[in-house]
Amino acid sequence: MNILSGNRPGALPLTLLLIVVVGCLALAPFLFPGTRALDTAAKICIFILLAASYDLTLGYGGIVSFAHTMFFGLGAYGVALMLDHLGRGWLPMIGGAAAGAAAAAALAFVIALFSLRVRAIFFAMITLAVASAMAVLVSQLSGLTGGEDGLNYQIPRELTPAFRIGKLFDVTVNGKILNYYLVFAGCTVLFLLLLRIVSSPFGRVLEAIRENDFRAEAIGYPVLRYRAAATCISAAVAALAGALYAIWLRYVGPGTTLSMEIMIDILLMVVIGGMGTMYGAILGATLFVLAQTYLQDLMGAGAEALSAVPLAARLLDPDRWLLWLGVLFILSVYFFPTGVVGRLRAMAARSARST
Amino acid sequence: MPDPVLETRGLTIRFGGHVAVDHVSCAFMPGELTAIVGPNGAGKTTYFNIISGQLPASEGNVLLRGEDITRLPASERTRRGIGRAFQLTNLFPALSVFENVRLAVQAKAGRGMRFLSMASAHRSLAARAEAVLEEVRLTRLAGQPVSALSHGDQRKLEVALLIALEPSVFMFDEPTAGMSVDEAPVVLDLIARLKAEGGHTILLVEHKLSVIRSLADRIIVLHNGALAADGPPAEVMASAVVQEAYLGQELADV
Ligand SMILES: Nc1ncnc2c1ncn2[C@@H]1O[C@H](COP(=O)(O)OP(=O)(O)O)[C@@H](O)[C@H]1O
Ligand SMILES: [Mg+2]
Numbered sequence A: 001m002n003i004l005s006g007n008r009p010g011a012l013p014l015t016l017l018l019i020v021v022v023g024c025l026a027l028a029p030f031l032f033p034g035t036r037a038l039d040t041a042a043k044i045c046i047f048i049l050l051a052a053s054y055d056l057t058l059g060y061g062g063i064v065s066f067a068h069t070m071f072f073g074l075g076a077y078g079v080a081l082m083l084d085h086l087g088r089g090w091l092p093m094i095g096g097a098a099a100g101a102a103a104a105a106a107l108a109f110v111i112a113l114f115s116l117r118v119r120a121i122f123f124a125m126i127t128l129a130v131a132s133a134m135a136v137l138v139s140q141l142s143g144l145t146g147g148e149d150g151l152n153y154q155i156p157r158e159l160t161p162a163f164r165i166g167k168l169f170d171v172t173v174n175g176k177i178l179n180y181y182l183v184f185a186g187c188t189v190l191f192l193l194l195l196r197i198v199s200s201p202f203g204r205v206l207e208a209i210r211e212n213d214f215r216a217e218a219i220g221y222p223v224l225r226y227r228a229a230a231t232c233i234s235a236a237v238a239a240l241a242g243a244l245y246a247i248w249l250r251y252v253g254p255g256t257t258l259s260m261e262i263m264i265d266i267l268l269m270v271v272i273g274g275m276g277t278m279y280g281a282i283l284g285a286t287l288f289v290l291a292q293t294y295l296q297d298l299m300g301a302g303a304e305a306l307s308a309v310p311l312a313a314r315l316l317d318p319d320r321w322l323l324w325l326g327v328l329f330i331l332s333v334y335f336f337p338t339g340v341v342g343r344l345r346a347m348a349a350r351s352a353r354s355t
Numbered sequence B: 001m002p003d004p005v006l007e008t009r010g011l012t013i014r015f016g017g018h019v020a021v022d023h024v025s026c027a028f029m030p031g032e033l034t035a036i037v038g039p040n041g042a043g044k045t046t047y048f049n050i051i052s053g054q055l056p057a058s059e060g061n062v063l064l065r066g067e068d069i070t071r072l073p074a075s076e077r078t079r080r081g082i083g084r085a086f087q088l089t090n091l092f093p094a095l096s097v098f099e100n101v102r103l104a105v106q107a108k109a110g111r112g113m114r115f116l117s118m119a120s121a122h123r124s125l126a127a128r129a130e131a132v133l134e135e136v137r138l139t140r141l142a143g144q145p146v147s148a149l150s151h152g153d154q155r156k157l158e159v160a161l162l163i164a165l166e167p168s169v170f171m172f173d174e175p176t177a178g179m180s181v182d183e184a185p186v187v188l189d190l191i192a193r194l195k196a197e198g199g200h201t202i203l204l205v206e207h208k209l210s211v212i213r214s215l216a217d218r219i220i221v222l223h224n225g226a227l228a229a230d231g232p233p234a235e236v237m238a239s240a241v242v243q244e245a246y247l248g249q250e251l252a253d254v
Helices: A012-026 A035-060 A068-086 A090-115 A120-140 A175-198 A201-211 A213-218 A223-249 A260-273 A279-305 A310-315 A318-335 A339-354 B044-052 B074-079 B097-109 B123-135 B151-164 B184-197 B209-215 B233-238 B240-245
Strands: A164-168 A171-174 B006-015 B018-028 B033-037 B059-064 B082-085 B169-173 B201-205 B218-223 B226-231
Touching: A012 A035, A012 A279, A012 A339, A035 A068, A035 A175, A035 A201, A035 A223, A035 A260, A035 A279, A068 A090, A068 A120, A068 A223, A068 A260, A090 A120, A090 A223, A120 A260, A164 A175, A171 A175, A175 A201, A175 A223, A201 A213, A201 A223, A201 B097, A213 A223, A213 B074, A260 A279, A260 A318, A260 A339, A279 A318, A279 A339, B006 B044, B018 B044, B018 B059, B018 B218, B033 B044, B033 B209, B044 B074, B044 B082, B044 B169, B044 B201, B074 B082, B082 B151, B097 B123, B097 B151, B123 B151, B151 B169, B151 B184, B169 B184, B184 B201, B184 B209, B209 B233, B218 B233, B226 B233, B233 B240
Parallel strands: B018 B226, B033 B201, B033 B218, B082 B169, B169 B201
Antiparallel strands: A164 A171, B006 B018, B006 B059, B218 B226
């Protein structure tokens, strides 16, 4: 595929794994019927895009930002505010997404201009401060944003369960499934766009800057301008991911889009998947969301099976799921410092050498 | 007499109380190869750093074709034609040898801000990068990551990046330092060829007397940051000030 050329997954097991994940997501409504499964699939799509956009700055640009959920939130609130205040409709929805993306890019530009000039660590601190301020602002302006309660609103009828189309493979195709495919298509197109950008001349400069910003500047690339551009693109894509999330959930609140917890989640997804690979976002986000959603169930089953063994049952109590999630992450970062993608590529390279 | 390509006027830098470059005024002519000599710590690298924009001048000016570039960022000076190879190898370690050079070629072509085309689709850049690698005899290592290269090959790549930029001012900072006797000629021949092409302004920090003798049109001597001598090679090398500057640390006569 020409879109991917120059940036192929690069290892057979990795390619197969990616095909399985993407295939499952593409056919999710038919393979995994049920609201919860579809919710999970949509969340995976959106977080793949969100993590990939974060990888553009973190993995390719070497820029640590804590404002990514703020950009995510700007897109989500853009859609929510438009739909809430202007009423249900396609135009407010698309307009809200575009406004959110524009606001995110503009804010990213201002932050980049004021702080990237100084030191990378300073940029991280500024983004943290701005993101916290934004979270406070959103919860204070409750007249506009619904405060801590967030906003519920109506999306175009064609995207809701009430809109029925017919049956396909025993599955009732309704607006909810259309909505899923809107999310899936949106995420796919934007992911491919990011993939394209990292293999473009611009993407190569970003890699060069990550490797040695001093030399990148010395051979004639104005580092600040490149970092600012990367931050803006990344912010705009994060906002569009947020817009899709808002359309999917028909609700936004600080907890679903702006929280620092989500920021940490994204960071972990990118690190676990493999920084600076783009494909890592697909695996990282999928593993993460699946673990977050189903670990509790799995542990419940485990605790029941081991109910005779006192300590094991206590440890597997579903309430301990966060503890186990933490353990899983520590182990994965310890054993796969280059992420799952890095590990699979290294294994493929080794077996290629030995044959 | 033609106008100088590059000129420094009273160029000075202080680190705290220490004056590392002390009011150096010097003009460099097109087609001229100037050797810059002086003992370790004399301020040669620092002088280069102020000219190419890695360090800000405390005082004085840098002029390129009569235009004041003292306050411009390094990238902009490079875009205007000041090219620099570093004394301490300074590359993109995890990237391939080819990609290192390709990045420099891409910078020269001004194509860094292309977002939607594949980098690999810019065939002319790749072709040019291959040609540059051939010039420094690194073609067979093109696919290797820089970190896998020997010191000598990294030095060659350092020079390759400078060549790829096609600058009007070439600044070489001890380009053959640490290279083996059979590797150094690749770089020295290349500098000789650049000189023979004519029109380039070349600044060369070098210790080896034989090299200076065969290449330099002119020598300037830095001593404790100040310009101690400036003139034709034979004259400068005979002068007392050079003998003094190198006291106990003679110009290596190889
Ligand atoms: N960034 C810096 N901060 C403080 N001192 C510096 C810095 N750069 C160079 N110097 C000092 O300036 C002097 C000249 O160094 P340098 O230009 O590297 O000498 P040369 O290249 O002639 O061997 C040295 O005393 C060095 O310690
Ligand atoms: Mg030096």
